[in-house]
Amino acid sequence: MPDSVPQPVDRQLPTEESGELIALVRDIAQREIAPRAAEEEESGHFPRKLFSLLSSSGLLGLPYAGEHGGGDQPYEVYLQVLEELAAARLTVGLGVSVHSLACHALAGYGSEEQRAKWLPDMLGGGLLGAYCLSEPSSGSDAASLRTRAVRDGEDWIITGTKAWITHGGVADFCTVLARTGEEGARGITAFLVPGDAPGLEAALPEKKMGMKGSPTAQLHFDGVRVPDARRLGEEGQGFAIALSALDSGRLGIAACAVGVAQAALDEALGYATGRLQFGRPVADFQGLRFMLADMATRIEAGRALYLSAARLRDAGRPFSRQAAMAKLFCTDAAMSVTIDAVQVLGGYGYTADFPVERYMREAKALQIVEGTNQIQRMVIARHLAGPESR
């Protein structure tokens, strides 16, 4: 059964142009993404051509500078685009967010020469990116990563295994964090590695609970040679670069979470107004009305929180604490809203005939990726104790 038609969202957008952008994205989402979402998620099909379409429509580089092929959009607009894409299909919203994360190191820390050479193809030339930080033995404790890059003349030789890599095996480029020096955060350096570099192999994708259309795979680096010209930032600066990318990326995850929650609410509302029990639509019963009211309130609160963090970022102010709060709150909200949506549909909610069980499985991933919600609490608490919070 097709997913329900999304309800209009009362968005606050900074310009008329951004309203037109959101309308364009909704149109693409309804025509190109939503109709195939359920079937392709069931079969595990990754919609590579769709990402090419998004790239040629300018939707893979929205928050980046126009001079290198980006869309020059404020983060508050980019995130609402992500929300619309994720509401149609999380594999697509999250994919765009991860791609953007993979572009961050080059856009923010690359030299002018590096940016001019590679960014245009990454932002609008059809390429798709992966962000390679996690490893089999280092997830939350990412600074203990073991993948090593060793200098060999003008080149670096990278050896090790990255784990859980979104777009692993399909990405055209990989932003890779590897150890070039001492143990800990200060011995890590960032590299831009072509997806087809000799010695780089992807394992079979993980068999996940949800987002089966989004390939998540280990990447094995077996003596992958990259020239020093592909080092991004200074030697030893990689972990700071990785964290700065994650501050922005977490806002993307928050927006995706609100999109999934909104889709679940739309579906639940549509069902509850049409389903009759005791001679009345079940939406008439206060038990369900209050549940729907709570779901809608969590969604609005989440949207407001990610937008307020995005506006700080757009104003050039610190936003790390607020990004962690938005990621924590929005993904927990998506989990509870999607669980409630299954409840609103009763037995039908527990079947694959309706999309709410898929939304529930998808929401779970968002509480884990880009720093689990336990790690977000650690980040928030650290800020509360430090000078940034005052």
Ligand SMILES: Cc1cc2nc3c(=O)[nH]c(=O)nc-3n(C[C@H](O)[C@H](O)[C@H](O)COP(=O)(O)OP(=O)(O)OC[C@H]3O[C@@H](n4cnc5c(N)ncnc54)[C@H](O)[C@@H]3O)c2cc1C
């Ligand atoms: C679908 C999916 C896509 C992903 N995509 C990417 C990607 O593109 N690139 C990438 O680099 N990674 C990616 N990841 C990896 C993801 O970032 C990690 O799974 C995450 O950071 C957690 O690491 P871990 O799985 O090793 O769990 P662990 O770090 O082993 O944590 C296990 C449990 O312990 C808790 N825990 C750990 N330390 C603490 C602490 N100090 N205090 C309290 N609790 C703690 C965690 O919250 C968790 O509940 C992806 C993961 C998934 C599931």
